[in-house]
Amino acid sequence: METAIGQDLDHAAKLLTKGQLVSIPTETVYGLGGNGLSEKAVLQIFEVKNRPKFDPLILHVDRLAKAEAFVSEIPDVVRKLAANFSPGPITYVLPKKSRVPDITTSGQSTVAVRIPDHPTTLDLLGKLDFPVAAPSANPFGYISPTTAQHVWDQLQSKIPYILDGGPCQVGVESTIVTISAGGTLKILRLGGLSIEAIQTVVPDVEVEKSTQDQPDAPGRLKSHYAPGIRLVIDNPQNYLESYQPNEIGIISFNKLVEGIPEANQRVLSPNGDLKEAAAHLFKAMRELDQGLYKIIVAERFPDEGLGRAINDRLEKAAAKKP
Ligand code: TXA
Ligand code: MG
Numbered sequence: 001m002e003t004a005i006g007q008d009l010d011h012a013a014k015l016l017t018k019g020q021l022v023s024i025p026t027e028t029v030y031g032l033g034g035n036g037l038s039e040k041a042v043l044q045i046f047e048v049k050n051r052p053k054f055d056p057l058i059l060h061v062d063r064l065a066k067a068e069a070f071v072s073e074i075p076d077v078v079r080k081l082a083a084n085f086s087p088g089p090i091t092y093v094l095p096k097k098s099r100v101p102d103i104t105t106s107g108q109s110t111v112a113v114r115i116p117d118h119p120t121t122l123d124l125l126g127k128l129d130f131p132v133a134a135p136s137a138n139p140f141g142y143i144s145p146t147t148a149q150h151v152w153d154q155l156q157s158k159i160p161y162i163l164d165g166g167p168c169q170v171g172v173e174s175t176i177v178t179i180s181a182g183g184t185l186k187i188l189r190l191g192g193l194s195i196e197a198i199q200t201v202v203p204d205v206e207v208e209k210s211t212q213d214q215p216d217a218p219g220r221l222k223s224h225y226a227p228g229i230r231l232v233i234d235n236p237q238n239y240l241e242s243y244q245p246n247e248i249g250i251i252s253f254n255k256l257v258e259g260i261p262e263a264n265q266r267v268l269s270p271n272g273d274l275k276e277a278a279a280h281l282f283k284a285m286r287e288l289d290q291g292l293y294k295i296i297v298a299e300r301f302p303d304e305g306l307g308r309a310i311n312d313r314l315e316k317a318a319a320k321k322p
Pocket of ligand 2: 135136144
């Protein structure tokens with residue numbers, strides 16, 4: 001199959017309506033989209049990504065009202081969050097209606113819903129009368145793509161079309177939330193919307209630990225967003241004895257590390273801005289994973305704002321067994 005990259009919304013809409021897959025831009029990462037209510041389309045998503053069927057997908061819509069067709073209840077807290085943060089990098093896990101196929105939700109009674117903040121994709125979703133299921137458009141276990149080129153590098157010949165919406169502005173996946181049985185807002189995955197921002201609207205927030213090896217919702221698998229070579233979170237000086245300086249790739253927040261060639265280093269935000277750092281994280285991981293280095297040493301980021309999501313992704317990458 002030939003894979004085209006372009007900006008033709010009508011073409012993308014036509015393919016999706018026919019049950020085919022299209023990679024779509026969002027503000028977080030590129031998604032691998034298909035009709036979320038079609039078992040056949042969703043099955044293709046799992047096959048193209050080589051993703052285990054126990055890992056459920058997010059349904060994307062252009063407005064919350066559309067979710068009422070496939071969600072059985074939208075709690076007030078979620079309406080309040082959506083009024084403040086959607087479209088945006090937040091995903092709501094809600095009880096589903098039976099018309100959502102089991103394969104989309106991995107058999108769970110809930111479904112994840114998100115309104116992405118990207119003009120192209122909002123236009124596209126507005127043309128469709130079904131939600132678009134879209135996991136990140138990377139092969140399972142690899143780094144999420146933040147440009148159309150990243151998607152092409154990994155999924156060329158597997159899907160017919162990549163809708164190019166430019167580089168993703170947020171750069172880490174959405175924050176996933178649900179309402180626990182007791183009514184508290186629970187964060188299932190740290191992401192592009194910070195806890196601090198959420199707390200300006202809902203002060204009482206609980207964060208679910210993401211360290212189980214066999215979680216019930218396995219997007220929280222310990223090892224996930226991983227490059228091909230070993231990644232550690234540590235002080236680079238500790239590796240100068242066992243590796244040559246030119247064998248080490250560095251990911252740091254705002255400063256270069258001494259004693260290691262500049263070309264090996266990715267400083268994510270010279271100004272010390274965590275949002276900017278998040279936007280550059282996955283690109284940096286990819287660039288350092290082109291076979292030039294033996295190890296990537298990443299700095300631990302400040303544990304606040306988007307720094308938490310950055311640390312979470314680095315920890316998952318570091319947990320990968322070589
Ligand atoms: O920013 C994002 O969320 C991107 C863009 C494309 O929208 N999508 C994304 O999808 O990150 P994915 O499939 O890579 O991660 C979605 C995760 C799953 O791994 C799973 O943990 C969680 O969402 N999820 C989906 N449905 C769920 C459910 N019913 N209950 C709990 N978690 C769920
Ligand atoms: Mg993913």
